[in-house]
């Protein structure tokens with residue numbers, strides 16, 4: 001499967017979860033599959049979607065927060081894994097789509113395609129709930145079963161992005177509609 005296929009599976013089971021999505025192609029793909037007011041699309045700050053999702057989880061304890069991150073992005077912010085695992089908010093699911101590449105800049109290889117194992121880094125960081133998914137059919141049942149808790153879900157995919165339109169929203173508009181939804 002490719003990331004686009006994984007995102008379709010994830011999108012189909014979303015209800016009212018707040019989603020923070022990694023910048024670039026993942027956000028563009030997610031927007032084009034199904035835009036929701038509950039989606040916060042990163043337009044910059046590579047690597048920080050997990051940190052933003054963690055802050056959101058702490059400040060919105062009654063809502064479930066899903067972060068859709070990538071291997072390249074989490075590799076440049078590994079400290080976030082320790083912060084999340086040690087504080088372990090009960091409403092955060094960190095989904096890392098690991099395609100072994102920096103997909104938004106031309107699919108240059110990341111080190112997860114060589115020796116680095118993110119599931120082992122996550123375990124060392126202190127995550128107690130780690131799921132590794134390699135088949136598309138596993139995504140829906142595993143995510144549905146997880147529920148509340150602090151979970152890390154690693155979805156291994158092939159490299160490659162879907163050709164989709166850009167998100168026709170300014171970063172300020174994305175922030176405003178997301179904030180309006182949370183604070184209403």
Ligand SMILES: [Mg+2]
Pocket residue numbers: 070071072097098099100101102103
């Ligand atoms: Mg990647």
